[in-house]
Amino acid sequence: xxxxxxxxxxxxxxxxxxxxxxxxxxxxxxRFEVKRGKTLGLVGESGCGKSVTAFSxxxxxxxxxxxIAGGSISFEGRNLAELSVEELRKFRGREISMIFQEPMxxxxxxxxxxxxxxxxxxxxxxxxxxxxxxxSIELLTKVRIPSPEVRLQEYPHQLSGGMRQRVMIAMAxxxxxxxxxxxxxxxxxxxxxxxxxxxxINSLQTEMGMSVLLITHDLGVIAETCDEVVVMYAGRVVxxxxxxxxxxxxxxAYTQGLLQSIPKIESVPKSRLKAxxxxxxxIETLLPGCRFAERSGRPHLPEHLNQRPPFIEISxxxxxxxxxxxxx
Amino acid sequence: xxxxxxxxxxxxxxxxxxxxxxxxxxxxxxxxxxxSVSQGETLGLVGESGCGKTTLGKAxxxxxxxxxxxxxxxxxxxxxxxxxxxxxIRRDIQMIFQDPAESLNPRLTVRDxxxxxxxxxxxxxxxxxxxxxxxxLDKVGLASTxxxxxxxxxxxxQRQRIGIARAIALKPKLIVCDEPVSALDVSVQSQxxxxxxxxxxxxxxxxxxxxxxxxxxxxxxDRVAVMYLGKIVELAPSxxxxxxxxxAYTKALLDAxxxxxxxxxxxxxxxxxxxxxPIDPPKGCAFGHRMKHPKWEQSVGMELKLEEISPGHWVxxxxxxxx
Numbered sequence: 001x002x003x004x005x006x007x008x009x010x011x012x013x014x015x016x017x018x019x020x021x022x023x024x025x026x027x028x029x030x031r032f033e034v035k036r037g038k039t040l041g042l043v044g045e046s047g048c049g050k051s052v053t054a055f056s057x058x059x060x061x062x063x064x065x066x067x068i069a070g071g072s073i074s075f076e077g078r079n080l081a082e083l084s085v086e087e088l089r090k091f092r093g094r095e096i097s098m099i100f101q102e103p104m105x106x107x108x109x110x111x112x113x114x115x116x117x118x119x120x121x122x123x124x125x126x127x128x129x130x131x132x133x134x135x136s137i138e139l140l141t142k143v144r145i146p147s148p149e150v151r152l153q154e155y156p157h158q159l160s161g162g163m164r165q166r167v168m169i170a171m172a173x174x175x176x177x178x179x180x181x182x183x184x185x186x187x188x189x190x191x192x193x194x195x196x197x198x199x200x201i202n203s204l205q206t207e208m209g210m211s212v213l214l215i216t217h218d219l220g221v222i223a224e225t226c227d228e229v230v231v232m233y234a235g236r237v238v239x240x241x242x243x244x245x246x247x248x249x250x251x252x253a254y255t256q257g258l259l260q261s262i263p264k265i266e267s268v269p270k271s272r273l274k275a276x277x278x279x280x281x282x283i284e285t286l287l288p289g290c291r292f293a294e295r296s297g298r299p300h301l302p303e304h305l306n307q308r309p310p311f312i313e314i315s316x317x318x319x320x321x322x323x324x325x326x327x328x
Numbered sequence: 329x330x331x332x333x334x335x336x337x338x339x340x341x342x343x344x345x346x347x348x349x350x351x352x353x354x355x356x357x358x359x360x361x362x363x364s365v366s367q368g369e370t371l372g373l374v375g376e377s378g379c380g381k382t383t384l385g386k387a388x389x390x391x392x393x394x395x396x397x398x399x400x401x402x403x404x405x406x407x408x409x410x411x412x413x414x415x416x417i418r419r420d421i422q423m424i425f426q427d428p429a430e431s432l433n434p435r436l437t438v439r440d441x442x443x444x445x446x447x448x449x450x451x452x453x454x455x456x457x458x459x460x461x462x463x464x465l466d467k468v469g470l471a472s473t474x475x476x477x478x479x480x481x482x483x484x485x486q487r488q489r490i491g492i493a494r495a496i497a498l499k500p501k502l503i504v505c506d507e508p509v510s511a512l513d514v515s516v517q518s519q520x521x522x523x524x525x526x527x528x529x530x531x532x533x534x535x536x537x538x539x540x541x542x543x544x545x546x547x548x549x550d551r552v553a554v555m556y557l558g559k560i561v562e563l564a565p566s567x568x569x570x571x572x573x574x575x576a577y578t579k580a581l582l583d584a585x586x587x588x589x590x591x592x593x594x595x596x597x598x599x600x601x602x603x604x605x606p607i608d609p610p611k612g613c614a615f616g617h618r619m620k621h622p623k624w625e626q627s628v629g630m631e632l633k634l635e636e637i638s639p640g641h642w643v644x645x646x647x648x649x650x651x
Contacts, residue, residue, distance in 0.1 A: 045513040045514060045515060045516075046484075046513055160602045161377075162602060163602075190376040190377055190540060190603075191376075191540065191541065191542070191581065191584040191585055191586075192376060192580060192581065192584045192599040193376075193602065194584065194586070195583075195584040195586075195596060195598055195599070196598050196599070196600070198586075199596075199598055217513060217514055218514075218586065219514070219588040220585065220586030220587055220588045221586045222588075223586065223587060223588045223589055223590045223592075223593070224586045224587065224590075224593055243590045244590045244591065247588065247589060247590050247591075248591075257515065258514060258515060259588070261514055261515050261517070261518035262514060262518070262543075262588055263518070263521065263543050263544050263546075263547035263548075264543060264547075264588065265542065265543040265546055265570060265582070265585055265587070266570075267547055269546060269547060269548070269549060269550065269566040269567065270370070270525055270547070270548065270549075270550070271547075272522050272525060273518040273521055273522055273547070274518070275515065275518035275519040275522055276515035276518070276519075277519070279483045279485055279486070279513075279515075279516055280483075280513075295515075
């Protein structure tokens with residue numbers, strides 16, 4: 001059964017969407033584990049299925065189009081894919097919480113911060129208004145918002161982007177969840193504010209012993225915050241390894257390309273970057289075999305395109321989708 | 329001689345309020361900026377959101393009428409030129425925007441979009457324009473079949489290529505690029521940056537490259553200007569700025585960049601707070617005020633000016649931010 005060190009185990013997850021043009025598979029057999037108290041980074045470009053994976057875990061897929069068509073999501077031994085709506089309600093916020101990319105759209109614009117925090121508190125806990133106030137102030141202090149009493153009376157639009165993200169984090173942490181899913185939490189923020197928010201998540205994690213699933217497209221953020229990394233491409237995991245190993249010895253051509261394509265601060269100004277040619281293939285045209293073939297610049301045989309490469313552990317803790325061409 | 333010369337440029341906006349909508353306050357988005365761009369050069373402009381970098385870019389292409397200061401292009405003063413007088417100059421100064429999805433008219437085909445600059449400038453015959461559109465598409469790495477499609481049929485990176493094609497259509501000398509790759513995915517971002525470098529070499533273009541990410545700016549630029557609350561606080565050649573930052577704000581920006589190398593994890597000094605509002609900005613050194621620097625009070629009442637501390641390296645000297 002599940003090893004006790006893993007809080008979340010995603011096994012062969014398949015998530016599909018029914019569209020006018022037929023059924024598309026957004027997540028195609030993804031597997032990874034989140035270790036207790038650790039941070040797992042999920043990295044990939046837009047459309048690779050990383051957000052859909054997160055939404056599948058928290059069962060927030062848009063209804064009725066999206067559904068989990070296969071695999072299991074086991075959270076401390078319970079399969080989340082099978083929970084009823086009632087069970088989910090008890091589950092969300094207490095066991096798993098989520099924060100989103102754009103706090104302006106995730107917060108209610110016509111209610112005060114205090115009201116929204118109160119709602120989150122009352123969801124799982126009967127409290128008097130005095131208790132709510134006290135708890136709200138405590139939470140805002142925890143996420144390092146100065147003068148919390150004043151902020152409680154304010155509306156989201158009165159706060160800066162960084163402040164809004166702090167409020168989101170405070171709401172997510174009300175009931176001390178065991179797992180926090182952070183979907184691009186800093187993408188909409190300035191670098192300086194990003195550093196503040198990452199630092200905040202990090203210290204709250206240590207303090208509360210929480211596990212974090214961090215979704216991002218920024219390899220810099222991954223390098224600075226994660227223990228382990230899962231690289232996704234076109235709905236599948238192409239590589240997975242401890243953070244140091246992903247950066248020091250990436251094995252899949254996509255991971256290598258991704259690492260080489262980012263401008264580094266110490267690189268020579270105006271030198272050409274190593275770019276990955278082309279763009280992510282549209283979801284309707286995906287092949288059963290290696291999906292990076294077209295952009296890899298390496299000739300693939302028809303069998304590589306028609307047969308799904310196995311996902312194997314090539315060295316301890318280091319897994320890769322073993323396309324014989326892309327993993328040389 | 330520099331191609332573009334900006335002297336003490338100010339862009340103030342009235343903040344209206346009350347029943348009569350009178351101007352109650354002034355938002356000093358750009359407050360006394362002096363920069364220059366030479367032919368073939370890229371000047372990077374970096375800063376947090378709200379620092380005025382986009383406003384500065386728009387004032388330079390004269391989408392705004394500057395409040396004060398001087399704008400010179402090829403020696404000609406264009407600060408107060410009329411729209412009519414600006415028309416020939418618009419050939420030479422173009423702009424690339426952050427979000428190609430929003431800056432391309434969704435109802436026009438790519439051909440219409442790319443032909444428009446020629447039509448506005450009354451250049452070429454129908455046949456010639458047709459040929460030019462083909463050449464432009466080829467130049468930015470798109471197939472000629474793209475001409476008859478609509479913007480929504482393209483991915484983000486391809487759309488930005490269309491935006492670039494439009495900007496280079498009239499063979500400009502200067503392109504103001506406002507966050508040209510911020511909305512793009514990592515792998516596509518590098519393609520677009522490479523394309524911009526190639527076009528610069530090929531056409532001798534100058535860029536004013538505006539972005540909030542210092543690593544991208546440093547990669548693209550010969551010199552970099554760091555902007556904070558409407559003012560330039562430091563300006564230096566890229567390498568110099570990176571190896572020898574002098575202003576506390578530049579140091580903080582450099583420190584905040586996440587480094588894609590887990591072996592270089594470090595404890596960083598975190599910047600607290602946000603950029604203050606350019607309406608009623610703090611007196612004296614704005615950054616010292618944010619940092620609550622003990623020496624900040626000394627800067628109140630001082631005239632803070634850029635000083636050249638070594639050849640080409642300019643810093644706004646104040647008692648709190650520069651040692």
